[in-house]
Amino acid sequence: MSTTEPFDTDAPTVLVVDDTPANLGLVVECLESNNLRVAIARDGAEALRRAELAQPDLILLDVMMPGLDGFETCRRLKAMEKTRDIPVIFMTSLTRTEEKITGFRAGAVDYITKPLQMEEVAARVNTHLKLRALQKLQEEQNIQLQREVRTRQQAEEALIEVIHGVRNVSNAIAHDLRTPLTELRARLEVLTLTLKRQGNEQVLPELEVALTDVDRVISIFNALLRLAEIDAGVRRSGFVPSDLETIVSDAVEFYQPVAELRRVTLSLTVSGDLVAVADPLLLAQAIGNLIDNALKFARDGGEIQVSAARRGDMIAISVADDGPGIPDAEKPKVTERFYRGDASRGTPGVGLGLALVKSVATLHRGSLDFADNAPGLIATLSVNCCH
Structure with missing residues (x-):
């Protein structure tokens, strides 16, 4: 290593472990020529100490060493919290399949066969350093993502x-x-x-x-x-088996005099089994709110159609009018409490009617949906039959 050209402190560090000085010299020279920082160890015990202290980005590990051989050194590296994630490449003359399997089971990511070819050493080292850098980046991104999730929570x-x-x-x-x-x-x-x-x-x-x-x-x-x-x-304590046909019919009957005064035709059609476990008082209020809302906006001499039908596990109650309807941009907002759309500015109310219907729908594991009636609006209250 030249004293006039110090290594970049951000350059990756490779720990080379070999008990043969000639091999160490060749590998160190190859790695330093590729602008990598190098640490060395001459046996397994020293490798464990150096790895924990230097925290290298990659370890090149000889298999056949006195004392702790490469396999056992690798197992111990993988057992220590500070070094378990450091990738290990074995340098060995052992080429039998069983020996390679032993190395992979010990935790190695790759093999370089002796006698070492320096171009191969450089290529494999660079490949695994890139993979390690990507792994670290992913880990950092995961940590950052977890922080953001916790902050949002x-x-x-x-x-x-x-x-x-x-x-x-x-x-x-x-x-x-x-x-x-x-x-x-x-x-x-x-x-x-x-x-x-x-x-x-x-x-x-x-x-x-x-x-x-x-x-x-x-x-x-x-x-x-x-x-x-x-x-x-x-x-929820008010939930009892209820006949929604009766509830809807009573609501329509209640609003018939108002409809007649407005010269509005108020009709009802029902189909299917409309029995559900529900809160009858809340449903009556919700259906009444939908009819009352339709009466506010229906044309004089117009028509309001109320329908109730079974759809699988749900019962859908729809109220269709022929008024001005609701613009698409306002549909998500009309169930907000105290929201008053442009079309409702001149009508009595404070913006709680549809908010109440939405809450009743949610309580019954259902929904409140709006569709265009061309002209007018179709408001559909869906409730789950079973609770």
Whole structure:
């Protein structure tokens, strides 16, 4: 090695183990001429110490040595945590298949047959150094990936905790305010009746508007609390065998007067066995929300078609209207709480109706999907039959 041209400190290091000085000299000269750093050991015991200390990128190991032979040295290298991943190439005159198998079982990655050909030595060393570099890069990338996964998991857990905290606060507010609002409504109702008996008709219209406003706020709180119960899984205790045909029929019947006022035709078709283990009260509310939503947007004199059908393990309840529909860009957003699309700006509501339907669908291991009705919208609530 020239003293005027020091090796690059980043160059790979090869540990050469051989008890024959002539072989050591040839191999060291070959490796140094290929700009590799070289460490040497003259027997197996010294090789174990040098390998642990120098942490070479590759080991060239003679098989026939006094004391610890190459096979046993390799086994011990593979048994030590600090050296187990260092690739080992045997240098040997043993060429029988059984001897090569013994070497591979000891942990070697390759063989170089003596007498050594320096071009072959250089080629095999370079190949395995490249493989080792790729292995190290992959290990580093795996470690980095694991770090990123842990960081993302921690971020997700923190985000979930924040979301739960916000929901808990909103739920607590809704719960605390619902009682005084209910009391306020009762007092307004008493006041309205009192004024009617006294014949004071001047402020009655304003009181009736106030009652309507209070009812609307109470309905918002009721929806929030119902969503909170669903999120917490409390409503699962309400699951019983239910006939969804009856639930859907009752919902359609309930909204028939409203449809008639709007001159909207509200029809129902059912098919198949519609019995499922479900929460009938939540499903009734969810189906009612879909019909109510369709009535808000259906054309005067238009048509709303409600259908319920069995599809394998699922029951699908669809409500199709002929209104403006929902743009594709808005479809993923309309089930977010308090989201109000452009088409709904002029209609009453606060954006909890479809959010509630989505939560009910999730509780029943189902889904809420939207499709174009050209014109209008088809909203489909699917629930699993068995729980």
